[in-house]
Amino acid sequence: MAWEMVVGLEVHAQLRTRTKIFCGCPTAFGAEPNSQVCPVCMGLPGALPVLNRKVVDYALKVALATNCRVAPVSRFARKNYFYPDLPKGYQISQYELPILEHGWIEVADDAGSPKRIGITRIHLEEDAGKLLHPEVPGADYSLVDLNRACVPLVEIVSEPDIRSPGEASRYVKKLREILVYLGVCDGNMNEGSLRVDANISVRPAGTEAFGTRAEIKNLNSFKFLEQALRYEYERQVDLLETGGEVVQETRLFDSHRGVTVGMRSKEEAHDYRYFPDPDLLPVVIEPGWIDAVRDSLPELPDAKRARFREAYGLSAQDADLLCSSRDLADYFERVAERHGDPKAAANWVMGPVLRQLNRDEAPPLADAPVPPGRLADLLALVRDGTLSNNAAKEVFDEMWATGRPPADLVAEKGLEQITDTSALEAQVDAVLAASPDEVAAYRAGKKKLMGFFVGQVMRATRGKANPQAVNQLLRSKLEGG
Amino acid sequence: MIPDLLDRTARQLRELLDRGEVTSEELVRAYLDRIAAVDPGVNAFITVAGDLALEMARTADARIRRGEAAPLTGIPLGLKDLLVTRGLRTTCGSRMLAEFVPPYDGTVVARLRDAGAVLLGKLNMDEFAMGSSNETSAFGPVRNPWDPDRVPGGSSGGSAAAVAAREVVAALGSDTGGSIRQPAALCGVVGLKPTYGRVSRYGLVAFASSLDQIGPLTRDVADAALLLTAISGKDPLDATSLDRPVPDYAARLRADPRGLRVGVPREYFVDGLDPEVEAAVRGAIGLLEDNGAEVVEVSLPHTEYAVATYYLIAPAEASSNLARYDGVKYGLRVAGRDLADTYRKTRAQGFGAEVKRRIMLGTYALSAGYYDAYYLRAQRVRTLIARDFRAAFERVDVLACPATPTPAFRLGEKAGDPLQMYLNDIFTIPANLAGLPAVSVPCGLTSGGLPIGLQFMAAPFGEQTLLDAAHAYERVRGEPVAYPDPASTA
Numbered sequence: 001m002a003w004e005m006v007v008g009l010e011v012h013a014q015l016r017t018r019t020k021i022f023c024g025c026p027t028a029f030g031a032e033p034n035s036q037v038c039p040v041c042m043g044l045p046g047a048l049p050v051l052n053r054k055v056v057d058y059a060l061k062v063a064l065a066t067n068c069r070v071a072p073v074s075r076f077a078r079k080n081y082f083y084p085d086l087p088k089g090y091q092i093s094q095y096e097l098p099i100l101e102h103g104w105i106e107v108a109d110d111a112g113s114p115k116r117i118g119i120t121r122i123h124l125e126e127d128a129g130k131l132l133h134p135e136v137p138g139a140d141y142s143l144v145d146l147n148r149a150c151v152p153l154v155e156i157v158s159e160p161d162i163r164s165p166g167e168a169s170r171y172v173k174k175l176r177e178i179l180v181y182l183g184v185c186d187g188n189m190n191e192g193s194l195r196v197d198a199n200i201s202v203r204p205a206g207t208e209a210f211g212t213r214a215e216i217k218n219l220n221s222f223k224f225l226e227q228a229l230r231y232e233y234e235r236q237v238d239l240l241e242t243g244g245e246v247v248q249e250t251r252l253f254d255s256h257r258g259v260t261v262g263m264r265s266k267e268e269a270h271d272y273r274y275f276p277d278p279d280l281l282p283v284v285i286e287p288g289w290i291d292a293v294r295d296s297l298p299e300l301p302d303a304k305r306a307r308f309r310e311a312y313g314l315s316a317q318d319a320d321l322l323c324s325s326r327d328l329a330d331y332f333e334r335v336a337e338r339h340g341d342p343k344a345a346a347n348w349v350m351g352p353v354l355r356q357l358n359r360d361e362a363p364p365l366a367d368a369p370v371p372p373g374r375l376a377d378l379l380a381l382v383r384d385g386t387l388s389n390n391a392a393k394e395v396f397d398e399m400w401a402t403g404r405p406p407a408d409l410v411a412e413k414g415l416e417q418i419t420d421t422s423a424l425e426a427q428v429d430a431v432l433a434a435s436p437d438e439v440a441a442y443r444a445g446k447k448k449l450m451g452f453f454v455g456q457v458m459r460a461t462r463g464k465a466n467p468q469a470v471n472q473l474l475r476s477k478l479e480g481g
Numbered sequence: 482m483i484p485d486l487l488d489r490t491a492r493q494l495r496e497l498l499d500r501g502e503v504t505s506e507e508l509v510r511a512y513l514d515r516i517a518a519v520d521p522g523v524n525a526f527i528t529v530a531g532d533l534a535l536e537m538a539r540t541a542d543a544r545i546r547r548g549e550a551a552p553l554t555g556i557p558l559g560l561k562d563l564l565v566t567r568g569l570r571t572t573c574g575s576r577m578l579a580e581f582v583p584p585y586d587g588t589v590v591a592r593l594r595d596a597g598a599v600l601l602g603k604l605n606m607d608e609f610a611m612g613s614s615n616e617t618s619a620f621g622p623v624r625n626p627w628d629p630d631r632v633p634g635g636s637s638g639g640s641a642a643a644v645a646a647r648e649v650v651a652a653l654g655s656d657t658g659g660s661i662r663q664p665a666a667l668c669g670v671v672g673l674k675p676t677y678g679r680v681s682r683y684g685l686v687a688f689a690s691s692l693d694q695i696g697p698l699t700r701d702v703a704d705a706a707l708l709l710t711a712i713s714g715k716d717p718l719d720a721t722s723l724d725r726p727v728p729d730y731a732a733r734l735r736a737d738p739r740g741l742r743v744g745v746p747r748e749y750f751v752d753g754l755d756p757e758v759e760a761a762v763r764g765a766i767g768l769l770e771d772n773g774a775e776v777v778e779v780s781l782p783h784t785e786y787a788v789a790t791y792y793l794i795a796p797a798e799a800s801s802n803l804a805r806y807d808g809v810k811y812g813l814r815v816a817g818r819d820l821a822d823t824y825r826k827t828r829a830q831g832f833g834a835e836v837k838r839r840i841m842l843g844t845y846a847l848s849a850g851y852y853d854a855y856y857l858r859a860q861r862v863r864t865l866i867a868r869d870f871r872a873a874f875e876r877v878d879v880l881a882c883p884a885t886p887t888p889a890f891r892l893g894e895k896a897g898d899p900l901q902m903y904l905n906d907i908f909t910i911p912a913n914l915a916g917l918p919a920v921s922v923p924c925g926l927t928s929g930g931l932p933i934g935l936q937f938m939a940a941p942f943g944e945q946t947l948l949d950a951a952h953a954y955e956r957v958r959g960e961p962v963a964y965p966d967p968a969s970t971a
Contacts, residue, residue, distance in 0.1 A: 039585050043805045045578065045686040046565040046587055050720045078801050080847070082824055089804020144809065273847035275856060278691035278798055281720050 007162035021152035022049030033145035041150035043087030068103030098123035118159030165226035312342035334372035505555030554597030559649035577831035587684010605639030634664030641668035659909025662921035666884035666934020677916035678723035681716030689795035706730035739773030744877030748784035793859035800843030884921035884934030
């Protein structure tokens with residue numbers, strides 16, 4: 001029998017507000033453990049949460065970018081459970097009345113056609129702290145770092161619209177791209193800024209009813225997400241085909257072994273005893289608030305890609321690459337605008353610039369040693385024939401290393417091309433005089449020898465001769481003579 | 482020393498301090514002596530902060546000499562031991578927090594410090610404010626200064642007893658279902674619960690967040706008004722505090738009951754109401770009428786559901802609020818063989834029986850499958866109760882009724898019967914459910930010499946009207962019932 005995979009994803013994304021969702025502590029990564037804490041995020045007796053309005057601003061941006069409906073009134077609720085990384089013994093989340101509902105984003109299905117993946121709801125919540133298990137043999141304790149406690153999260157719950165590991169992965173990539181474009185999340189899966197849980201079931205292809213699902217936790221890379229779904233699909237299909245049954249449970253992905261393992265069954269599931277948090281007022285969103293956020297919304301990746309194709313005549317592939325980050329796209333546009341030739345700008349940004357950026361210690365593009373204006377200046381030198389393409393690449397690397405403007409480097413290194421025909425003529429004549437056999441052979445029809453002559457002239461000029469000018473001179477002397 | 486110094490109200494002391502007839506330090510020493518003499522019998526204090534108080538007094542005296550005194554500068558106060566005080570242990574009457582020293586001040590405490598008030602110490606209470614007799618405290622019961630065999634009420638029993646026994650000029654308590662007004666009534670002092678949102682809860686250790694409110698316990702109504710002004714107002718650290726102007730309540734007090742429309746809710750005069758309490762309260766209302774108030778009977782039909790509603794909502798919120806006491810971060814930790822065992826042992830040994838009872842009640846009420854039938858329905862009834870009050874306040878300015886069904890009962894009398902204990906709050910709970918301001922004022926003694934409390938309630942943010950009515954009653958009542966004199970052990 002043919003089986004079909006049915007997947008819905010829960011994506012948790014940390015919002016990069018400067019301060020936490022319910023107190024004024026900073027959210028920055030990498031600080032000393034428990035250095036970014038206060039009575040509120042430590043859950044001290046008597047402390048109370050107060051909502052950071054910036055978090056709502058961010059949620060509204062997400063709403064507009066994912067076609068969600070904004071609830072005019074939403075509520076925070078307490079999700080009650082005990083865990084050492086949860087200082088209050090409950091997590092402040094949203095339950096019955098989430099802030100956003102009924103959205104969708106478009107991703108490519110496995111055949112490459114566009115497909116809408118529905119978003120059931122998006123709600124706000126606070127992150128928990130982090131447990132540190134000391135790597136000391138025999139250690140019988142763990143440590144708690146509460147710097148992350150109370151950092152704002154959005155949980156984005158998709159409809160069970162996803163049908164393959166590839167689709168799942170593309171959906172998360174698309175979401176991540178949107179969140180990063182919006183500037184609300186850094187999208188860093190290694191540091192846990194973006195975490196994914198997957199609900200997966202299988203059913204006979206062509207049927208409607210859902211099978212029993214398993215929830216897989218802890219999928220912190222695209223690779224793991226796809227691996228886990230593939231494994232779990234096989235596991236469930238095997239079970240069903242051998243007369244077994246899938247049980248509803250929570251499973252953990254073991255990335256070392258590439259398998260999912262049972263964590264707790266439905267019966268063992270927590271009763272979170274949700275109820276509205278009496279310490280926080282309902283979140284009331286007036287239409288004016290949404291309008292203000294809409295005005296501050298950046299161009300989103302899909303729209304930008306379409307514009308790049310149309311306005312700059314770029315291929316879909318080039319537009320995709322250039323739009324892979326907002327910074328890169330902005331950089332390209334500034335080079336293209338100043339230089340006036342978008343194709344040349346695109347080739348340079350996708351080539352030498354990306355190569356530099358992909359190095360290990362590359363600075364973020366915003367701090368690049370070659371700002372877009374300088375690159376455009378360099379391209380102008382290529383266009384007016386001052387520099388050969390190869391020489392320009394050399395200059396570019398030098399600019400990147402030193403942060404100096406192109407004109408200085410070109411003058412210093414004497415890299416200007418020789419395009420002056422009179423200056424080249426002597427060199428050409430010398431080469432032809434030194435190679436009478438080759439000249440004769442060329443004239444007898446061995447046209448391929450043109451390359452040889454050009455190479456000789458280039459060598460004699462140490463590469464500074466303009467190849468077009470050399471070609472032209474050689475041709476007129478060999479054929480016209 | 483000035484005679485009767487310990488009998489003076491905060492306002493009277495203000496004059497003495499400003500005129501230099503007494504210093505705050507002298508005052509604090511007099512109170513510390515009084516505490517040393519009577520508190521071994523009363524047990525109103527969990528922590529006496531003598532050195533801190535003297536230091537604060539000297540600072541206050543310097544400020545007074547500079548002519549920069551605020552109304553409470555130099556006045557010795559006590560705080561219920563669930564108001565978080567930086568550097569001064571805050572126990573909530575529980576073994577769980579017996580050694581807990583907070584690293585921060587709650588908003589109200591910070592305001593009192595800024596005002597130059599002197600903190601004498603932290604006052605006994607029912608554990609985590611759960612109780613009506615102060616018998617659930619891990620630090621031993623408080624004894625009623627009027628009769629050491631009787632309870633002072635609760636949960637702010639230490640606050641009420643300390644004011645009655647003249648161990649402090651005034652105190653702050655908290656009121657979730659009557660925890661200020663009921664002990665105030667049983668100890669013969671004034672106890673005010675402000676409108677929900679009038680006073681910041683930041684730094685008030687939560688029992689039931691949608692009901693808790695901090696308020697003063699004082700010798701008279703004007704002192705309550707004075708303290709209310711000092712602690713009220715919007716706080717950016719408490720989202721449920723409301724941004725309403727804070728008047729100088731004491732300065733604007735009116736003493737004339739003429740024109741005051743007083744509603745008498747018939748549902749508050751029921752079977753089980755002690756005849757002497759009923760007589761005293763009806764007498765007090767009659768006195769107001771004789772002096773020009775307009776008295777009408779009103780009905781609050783959903784009153785009979787208030788106690789049941791309260792005992793779903795308050796424990797539900799408490800079950801969540803008290804989850805943080807898990808032995809991981811602060812407070813008691815009883816190590817077990819693994820994490821779950823540590824949780825179990827810590828909470829088993831850290832909490833007393835009443836707290837456990839309420840955590841279980843609340844956990845049950847919030848459980849999957851029961852939430853709608855219990856918690857959600859209770860919230861709906863709560864709305865109906867608030868609606869009763871709204872309708873009543875379209876006709877009257879204040880409601881007048883007994884604060885408690887009986888005077889102070891004996892220690893141990895109800896300790897084994899939670900339901901009887903819960904019913905002692907039958908008249909105070911509705912104001913919490915509706916978020917209303919309410920006050921208890923002494924209105925006489927029983928034949929056995931026990932205080933009786935008259936309760937007024939007003940519409941939300943009607944504190945001025947409420948205090949006017951209570952103040953007017955106080956004036957027509959005449960000078961106070963005497964102070965009790967608990968046995969001095971000195």
